[in-house]
Amino acid sequence: MANIRLTKPTIAVLETLISATDDAPAWGLSICRDADLGPGTVYPILDRLAERGWVASREETAPHPGRPARRFYELTGTGRLQANQALEARRVRRLGLGLLGGAS
16 A cells, blocks of 8 residues: 655645544535635545545435535545655654754
8 A cells, every 4th residue: 555645735635635524524615614725635545535436425325405415535444544654754853954943
């Protein structure tokens, strides 16, 4: 499985997915809103993450009158583990380079 390139947009999407809960799942446009990115950026990132097994998606099954069903996205067990490890490794590298100003 190839590594994910941690661009700023990818990091924003991963952080949004990490913070999603069962009570507040992440769905396409909510990810765009929370990551402050457009759908033309978010959906290709979600596709790449899904191809690598980091993300799974499912269609909304609850009633949703007046709008199409949402597609919910969540990190897989492997995806959550690898995303957390990748983000922590990036944070440590940036800290070592003095790019975080000593903050965690």
